[in-house]
Structure formats: structure tokens, C-alpha cells
Amino acid sequence: MTDRPYLPCTEIIGFLADYLDGELPPDRRSEFDRHLAVCPSCVAYLESYKETIRMAKGSELPVEEVPEELIKAILAATR
Amino acid sequence: MNGLFVSRSIADNFVNIGRKTPAMNMTTQSDTLNAFETLVRTHTPVLLRVARRFMHSEEDARDALQDAYVSAFRSIDSFAANAQLSTWLHRIVINACLMKLRTQRRHPEEDIEKYLPRFLEDGHQAEPSVAWSESAETALQRTELCGLVRSCIAQLPDTYRIVLLLRDIEELSTDEVAQMLGVTPNAVKIRLHRGRQALRTLLDPHMRNVS
Numbered sequence: 024m025t026d027r028p029y030l031p032c033t034e035i036i037g038f039l040a041d042y043l044d045g046e047l048p049p050d051r052r053s054e055f056d057r058h059l060a061v062c063p064s065c066v067a068y069l070e071s072y073k074e075t076i077r078m079a080k081g082s083e084l085p086v087e088e089v090p091e092e093l094i095k096a097i098l099a100a101t102r
Numbered sequence: 103m104n105g106l107f108v109s110r111s112i113a114d115n116f117v118n119i120g121r122k123t124p125a126m127n128m129t130t131q132s133d134t135l136n137a138f139e140t141l142v143r144t145h146t147p148v149l150l151r152v153a154r155r156f157m158h159s160e161e162d163a164r165d166a167l168q169d170a171y172v173s174a175f176r177s178i179d180s181f182a183a184n185a186q187l188s189t190w191l192h193r194i195v196i197n198a199c200l201m202k203l204r205t206q207r208r209h210p211e212e213d214i215e216k217y218l219p220r221f222l223e224d225g226h227q228a229e230p231s232v233a234w235s236e237s238a239e240t241a242l243q244r245t246e247l248c249g250l251v252r253s254c255i256a257q258l259p260d261t262y263r264i265v266l267l268l269r270d271i272e273e274l275s276t277d278e279v280a281q282m283l284g285v286t287p288n289a290v291k292i293r294l295h296r297g298r299q300a301l302r303t304l305l306d307p308h309m310r311n312v313s
Contacts, residue, residue: 032227034225064227067231071305074309080271081238088147094139097142
């Protein structure tokens with residue numbers, strides 16, 4: 024048992040990217056894990072943050088056929 | 103593009119690509135022109151998609167793409183024989199978009215603070231976060247949600263949107279993005295984190311109430 028204070032949520036959310044990238048020193052990382060073990064709100068934030076990154080990556084426009092006038096304009100501009 | 107002075111014919115420059123890309127095996131000027139047109143037709147669909155991602159309008163995306171082709175073929179001598187042509191062109195399109203965005207940057211840019219989480223004095227979240235009811239993988243199977251994500255990204259202030267596009271979608275490294283934008287790697291990290299947080303805030307009402 025320990026009675027040392029938990030890191031505040033503001034600290035967890037502020038350094039979430041470093042936490043996910045594995046860039047925190049081990050002792051700090053374990054403090055993050057200790058906070059996450061007791062804070063469902065930060066866990067929800069962390070999970071939705073990860074989903075946000077996946078959604079950004081996965082929201083690509085489809086590759087579409089290029090209008091012929093654009094091809095002609097490019098060829099004209101470059102010849 | 104109007105009034106742009108091109109010192110050498112772009113098609114002439116393209117001969118250099120033919121020399122550096124043995125598979126093209128070009129022998130006559132006609133071969134060169136045909137191969138050049140084939141190259142434009144082959145690469146433009148993907149490159150237009152890149153330009154559309156960065157620019158705010160279709161017209162600007164097309165202009166940036168044309169600028170990129172002109173710039174690419176003017177600097178064809180810098181194309182390394184061992185490089186992938188598609189990668190090289192891709193990078194030039196991104197640079198053309200960034201240059202165009204710089205010239206039309208809105209002043210003042212919208213403040214991102216309103217999209218960032220708020221905290222109480224004791225450090226707790228002011229509004230507790232709620233788990234999303236659907237994974238990104240499932241959500242993205244719905245066309246309208248893909249469109250929603252893209253429109254939420256488009257709402258981000260450019261300072262953050264551009265970093266998010268370069269890091270999370272183009273998958274460039276922090277150092278590469280820092281170099282492209284002329285900022286420190288730490289600034290890239292901060293902008294990326296804030297951009298992701300803002301995007302999360304914009305998606306949150308849609309993702310926590312999926313029926």
C-alpha cells in the first residue's frame with residue numbers, strides 16, 4: 024500500500040501522446056498506469072484518443088478518376 | 103499557373119527521368135511525350151487525393167497539383183535514380199500544398215482552446231470522458247462517418263490540421279514534419295497532440311451516441 028498522491032488527470036491527458044509513444048521514463052510510466060487503474064474517465068479518454076488516430080488514418084477519400092480537363096491542364100502547363 | 107515562366111520544356115526535362123528509369127526505355131521525342139503523359143495519367147489520381155486532403159477547395163487542390171508537376175519537372179535533376187518516383191512526386195505535392203496554404207492562411211486563425219479538455223482546479227476532468235460505443239474499424243465501414251471524420255479534420259485550425267495530416271495520415275516522422283514546417287520537433291509534438299485532442303472533441307458526440 025502507498026499513500027503517495029496520484030498524478031492529476033490534467034497531467035495524464037497532457038502527456039498522453041508521450042505515454043502512447045513509449046517516450047515516458049519507466050518511473051513516470053508506472054505513475055500513469057497507477058492513475059489509469061483508478062480513473063475510468065482517463066481510461067475512456069485514452070481509448071477514444073487512440074480511436075481518433077485510427078479514424079483519422081482510416082477516413083481517406085477514395086482514389087477517384089481524374090477529370091480529363093485536369094490532365095489536359097497539367098500537360099499544357101508542363102509542356 | 104498563369105504567367106509562370108518555365109525555363110526549359112518540362113517534357114525535355116522528363117527525358118532525364120527516362121535516362122534514370124531504364125524501364126521507360128525512351129528512344130524518340132514522341133516516346134518521351136507519350137511516356138510523360140502516361141506518367142501524369144498514372145500518378146494524378148493518387149496525387150489529387152493528397153492535394154484534396156490538404157487544400158480547402160477543389161480549385162486550390164487542382165492548382166496545387168499543377169504547381170507540383172511544374173515544380174517537379176523543373177527540378178528533375180534532383181530526382182535520385184534510386185528513389186521511388188511516386189514517393190518523390192508525393193512529397194513535392196505536399197510541399198506545393200503547404201506553400202499555397204501559407205499564402206492564404208487565415209488571420210487570425212481560430213483558437214483551438216475551445217476544443218481542448220477542461221479541468222477543475224484539483225486537476226480532474228471538468229466533464230468526465232465517456233467510452234465510445236463503437237470502434238474506429240466498425241465506424242469507418244459507414245460512408246457517412248468517413249465523411250464526418252474528414253469534415254471534422256477540415257474544421258481544425260490549419261496549424262494543427264496540417265501537422266495531424268502529415269503525422270497521422272501521411273505518416274511522416276516528427277523530424278521530417280519539423281523540417282518541412284520550419285519548426286522544432288517539440289512544436290510538432292505539441293501541435294499533433296492538440297490536433298488529435300480537438301478532433302476527438304469534435305467526434306465525441308457522434309461516437310458516444312451511436313445507435
